[in-house]
Amino acid sequence: MSSVADRLVAAQPAPAPPPKPWTTARVTGTLLMLFWITAAVGLVIYLYLAWDIDKVEKYGPKFLSGLWTTLSLVGVSIALGAVLSLPVALGRMSTNPILSRLAFAYVYIFRGTPLIAQLFLIYYGLGSFREQLQAVGLWVFFRDAWNCALFAFTLNTAAYQAEILRGAIESVPRGQWEGAAALGLNRIQTFRKIILPQALIVALRPYGNEIILMIKGSAIVALVTVFDLMGETRRAFSRTYDFQAYIWAAVFYFAMVEALRNVWSWLEARLTRHLKR
């Protein structure tokens, strides 16, 4: 007596997947990846072949000091800009029409013009007022290109940070203010303990982008004789006519930006872990 089980086909292995056709997308993708891989390998080979111990000994430390100049310039101007941005953001949100218009004009002017034009106006332009500045004792400050760059960057980033801060503060629902008022907190307490912590979480990502923009934007100080990373690169290139100077600068800037981006996304994940559902 035969059972049904005897007549069943034994378990078969899964059929082989059909061959993937070489669609246009697949060909393009393979070619593009080949291009990037070739470019990366070519870059490494180029840097290996161009490695010259004399040049590295001569310009390597200068690159590092340029890197430090870039980082300190950006760090200090971001910090000072953050301080300056608070009154500007409060002015933007103020119900006083004069204050809010003044703050708006400040933000519009500094966000509407190129940072490089602001830097030139301060560094070269203030030279026209040398006597007046000397009279008030400010010339010592504005004589130095680094100080001028710091000044221009601080004013510029304050405008951007004020907008970030304002957007973040306005994103906190009104009910938070009302709830705090119902609990008997005054406005300053409410702002410090309830609004600001929530606003800063919203502002975290834009702040990260602003720092990245400043790192990249700071390269222009090389044009006003500050020897930051870009400045050292230009100096090395003009002395040696060796293109690897620019490639190394690209590697350094890229590493800085990517490191900051990764640190920031880690920070964001860490600080918002109580908001995850």
Next chain:
Amino acid sequence: MDSYLTLLSFGDQGWGDEIAWGVLVTVSLALATLPVGLFIGFMIALGKQSREWTVRTAADIYTTIFRGLPELLTLFIVYYGLQIGIQLVLKFLGVEGTIEINSFLAGVISLALVFSSYASEVFLSAFRAIPKGQYEGGYALGLRHRTVMGKIILPQLVRIALPGLGNLWMILLKDTALVSAIGLTDILRQTGIAARVTKEAFLFFGIAFLLYLVLALLSSIVLNRLEAHGKRGEQMQ
């Protein structure tokens, strides 16, 4: 006061015509970069949604690189790198001589690289904002992929992407100031020359500053109009 007016007049004594030429160069550089950057950015955004992981990765590498480098450095690398590259190729072919790359072209290429990598993100998020049903509805009507893209997706995409692209245009306009570093006679270069010759640095850089501000103002007026035009089908609240 009169001497300032003379300095700014058009003609031999003044710098008005030089600066006007600079404005023209700045505006035409930005306008020439825009279509190139939009096209590349759109292509990259399409690539980021591809089913092939190779296309997606290649597109991501592109954005990561050009968003991670300072615009000024990209400009220098394109400007000097192209010159050295072409010279090497010519040497290989047996032709000697130095080649000078047009700084306008180098400006368009490097600004388009930067613009397109940011634009691709704007396009990508606009693509994601369009519901899947829009595609499905199109296919259900028997339209080809091309027609669905052109007649259903693209019109909505442009409307959603417009504010983001408007911001990028403002950034592009400001970034054009960097090309003065490779010798292109834009606003900043021309006013810089005028400042050095006349020793009136504050006047001329102040004018450059104001010109950029005016350009930004004009752009925001045009962009607001465009956005209002894009929204004309939406219901008023």
